[in-house]
Amino acid sequence: MLFRSWEQAPAATEGARAGSGVARVADHVGTEHLLVTRHALVRQVLTDPQTYRPDNALDAVTPMPVAALRVLAAHRFRLPPTLANNGGASHPGLRAMVADALHPKRVADQRDWLAALVRQRVATLTETLDTGTPVDLYADLAADLPLLVLARLVELPDAPVAAVKNFARAALELFWAPLDADRQQALAAEVGRFHRVLREFAATGGGLAGSLRAAGHPPDVVVGALFFLLVAGQETTSQFLTLLMHRLTGEPAVLAGLRDGSVAAADVVEEGLRLEPPIVTWRRVAAVDTTLGGTAVAAGTSIVLWLARAGRDPAVVEVPDGFRPGQRGSRRHLAFGAGAHRCVGDHLARMEAATVVTETASLLAGVRVLRAPWCPDNLTFRMPDTFLVRR
Template sequence: MLFRSWGSAVEAPWPDVAEVTDHVGVRHLVVTRHAQVRQVLADPVSYRPDNALDAMTPMPVTALRMLAGHRFRLPPTLANNSGASHPRIRAIVADALHPTRVAAQRPWLTALVRDRVARLRATLDAGHSVDLYADLAADLPLLVLARLVELPDAPVGAVKEFARAALELFWAPLDADRQVALAGEVGRFHRVLRDFAATGGGLAADLRNAGHPPDVVVGALFFLLVAGQETTSQFLTLLLHRLAGEPAVRAGLRTGEVAVGDVVEEGLRLEPPIVTWRRVAAVDSTLGGTPVPAGTGLVLWLGRAGRDPAVVESPDEFRPGQRGSRRHLAFGAGAHRCVGDMLARMEAAVVVAEAAPLLDGVRVIRPPWCPDNLTFRMPDAFVVRSATGRPAGRTGF
């Protein structure tokens, strides 16, 4: 999904590189093919990440004043950092999310998910509806992340509201009133991050002890809270919804003919929570035969690249383990590849293994709805109910 208005701006099939004008009149080049998207991501010198966190809808003075009043700043830290400090910051964050530390969380997360699934099954067996976003997926990544990096002491609901507000403020088409409201919400939580960055332990202390200034510590925490947990809860919801319509895959999971890891990778390919990412051309170049002058904004269509027939055998079918399934770009590529990819994969594997059986014998009452957003899908709910009144499937494979 791109901005919905862009879907009618270019006739199908999309070319390798398409010129599109956004809702405020700014020209972008949308890069659609796997090879060209990877080429851009792998070359941070020619294609810089400096615009990665720029607001898609320019903010009015009132919203900017609101953010300034909260001393809101997003200096180059991770996704938007093309400078020399990026490798040092990334190394500290990567150590906090090291695969060994991630793997150590798996037993705890499995027990938590198993307990929730048991309660959801009882609710379904009683004839009631359940929301697999709100009741299962929404807070799981945040709870795991808090165990790994130590996060500000704030209610889960407040963190989730802040993260979704930030995704909307910077990547959605908005009117001025909505921008002001979101700026207030994001700015208020930024104060919490700033206070925690000055005194908190865990990752915040590691960054401070390495000599990084307070704004960098805040920026790293901001990015983790937005990209490190919100996108994963989105993916868990989207993947469960996709599995609800894939009975053959669920049957394969039950018999062991389909591997959980292959399901996760195919889900990342077909249902990525981040569908685009941005770069800005630093030099004159050419992509797919299209001239790209320096200063051009590029929109890398990660979701479309995952369906490239040059890479995937059956690009539109959910076939775990098929050729090319794992070559998706859901986590990006190159120096800015998502540092939490192993964490997201572990969480998704646990949820698939423990929760997919709930989808046997249910009907979807309310599928996930995603608001208009250039980059993030942000599903809001996924409601199911038993189709027959009979008990839902047993947990685990």
């Protein structure tokens, strides 16, 4: 969900939508950013970490007041450069360890288990729908699936699912949403409390945490890696599953193709990532004076890469706004980023989405939407909530 103020002010983003693909925009606190939309330019920035550094990737878009900072400090909250915001020498080694934990072979080994779980849930939801009762496909199907899979892969803390989900959503809101001071303080308390839980687990846990400790990484780095995984490794995927299922309820021909085998689930997933990505923007900061798309960029400039718009670039995809699985350019989206910071969990997200698409095609073909997922104002994440359907 790009800031609504930007979406609703076409004049402010005219240059970004067409022509140069670059426009200067101001956010809710008056900070100026360079908004980039053309696929080629977005990819250029992502693949040039020397000119465009990731240092600001996790900065709070609403500057935190002293009260919220004190709350975080009381919980000893720290978020050192680890993955998304790490442009230093430690990044390749950390990334390699996380990538090994999410290796495609290990991910593939989870497919049958996940398919059985989804099949069981779909059967239960179908029985409920048959009685005429509505069901929530977010809460009752998609919300916790990625977390359950991730826990099996990296031996995450044995914390209640609801606590992890609340923490992850609180973190996405605290760092990427327009907020008032009271809301920031409340979110800081929730994020800080869970950070304490992560800190305890980082000191004793096995799996990825144990591997990072054994490699000599300090506790703050272990906690930072776990923090990022619990947000990027599961919350974004549950968002995508919800957004994709909602999109498919309006694509009867695609659902029919899935059921008769003429449309591949993998192609549906790629079109979903292109048109309904859960992460709509990402940030970089210019390290030096440069130019981008003919626009002068001063060192220190905040750059917002509109990933979702890049996925609809007519220079890349044949039918930019149509849901056409397998069409030319469909797989060239930037939903997982590009370059040295490309998402290490792309295989995992694709496997989970393909499994859900396959197992829910018949269910989705027989429902109507009572309440579409609603997404709050947020620079980067869409964060859908309830998705209510009935027969």
